[in-house]
Amino acid sequence: MDRSLYNGATPSAPVLEMKDLRHEIEGKEVLRGLDVRADAWRIGIVGRNGSGKSTLIRLLAGLIVPTAGIVRLGGHDLARDRRAALREVGILFQNPDHQIIFPTVIEEIAFGPRQQGNGKTAAEDLARSVLDQFGKAHWAEAQTNALSQGQKHLVCLMAVAAMKPRTILLDEPFSGLDIPTRQQLHRYLAQYEGQIVHVTHDPTDLETYDQTIWLDAGQVALAGATADVLPRYISEMHRQGERDDISDLSR
Numbered sequence: 001m002d003r004s005l006y007n008g009a010t011p012s013a014p015v016l017e018m019k020d021l022r023h024e025i026e027g028k029e030v031l032r033g034l035d036v037r038a039d040a041w042r043i044g045i046v047g048r049n050g051s052g053k054s055t056l057i058r059l060l061a062g063l064i065v066p067t068a069g070i071v072r073l074g075g076h077d078l079a080r081d082r083r084a085a086l087r088e089v090g091i092l093f094q095n096p097d098h099q100i101i102f103p104t105v106i107e108e109i110a111f112g113p114r115q116q117g118n119g120k121t122a123a124e125d126l127a128r129s130v131l132d133q134f135g136k137a138h139w140a141e142a143q144t145n146a147l148s149q150g151q152k153h154l155v156c157l158m159a160v161a162a163m164k165p166r167t168i169l170l171d172e173p174f175s176g177l178d179i180p181t182r183q184q185l186h187r188y189l190a191q192y193e194g195q196i197v198h199v200t201h202d203p204t205d206l207e208t209y210d211q212t213i214w215l216d217a218g219q220v221a222l223a224g225a226t227a228d229v230l231p232r233y234i235s236e237m238h239r240q241g242e243r244d245d246i247s248d249l250s251r
């Protein structure tokens with residue numbers, strides 16, 4: 001893969017770094033002292049519902065400021081350095097309807113490059129080249145509201161890719177999609193030359209990933225090579241599935 005295109009003058013992946021990272025929401029400590037360093041091109045974040053995954057993704061993207069501690073991506077504190085954020089990071093959320101704002105595909109994809117300072121024609125040229133790269137040149141004038149959910153996800157991915165961030169953060173982007181659509185979107189994602197940090201509770205999403213961080217109740221249960229972390233996560237999830245903690249209202 002030619003990673004030099006993606007703001008990546010360096011051949012190494014951006015480093016995710018957390019030092020005693022803490023975050024409270026409405027008085028509840030959602031993240032409780034995370035100390036992690038991960039530096040692969042493909043990083044997964046797994047954990048049960050409510051373990052703090054989405055909060056961590058928002059902190060990494062700089063969308064929220066931590067209550068205490070340090071969180072950096074590629075050496076940047078993105079909550080404080082919004083210019084770097086625009087260049088370094090793109091984020092894909094679970095629901096594409098919350099992300100798509102323009103009536104046509106080309107306008108949607110050209111929006112990010114416009115925000116980055118490109119003129120209208122240059123931004124549209126960039127958008128067309130991304131559509132071409134994904135084999136979707138014929139989608140340019142399509143109405144975004146007429147697309148299927150899977151197609152909308154792909155438009156969001158292309159819109160993020162058009163900004164060429166070094167890192168794309170994915171927050172459970174494929175939940176609710178059927179298996180063939182998920183497989184196809186995974187193939188498109190695999191083509192991305194930049195770094196991908198993918199939050200999911202589904203370990204099958206991460207089988208090909210290099211490193212995985214497992215969050216449990218706002219703390220790191222385990223972090224390291226996916227080949228080590230994932231089997232232990234799966235067996236613990238099965239063990240917990242035998243119990244009945246769904247009835248526990250303190251979670």
Ligand SMILES: Nc1ncnc2c1ncn2[C@@H]1O[C@H](COP(=O)(O)OP(=O)(O)OP(=O)(O)O)[C@@H](O)[C@H]1O
Nearest residue numbers: 025026030047048049050051052053054055056251
């Ligand atoms: N806006 C909010 N107000 C109150 N509590 C919140 C808010 N956002 C998150 N929380 C709480 O913070 C904790 C972590 O939530 P978060 O969404 O980060 O977890 P998650 O691992 O992404 O969960 P899921 O897999 O269900 O999306 C949960 O207990 C949640 O109830």
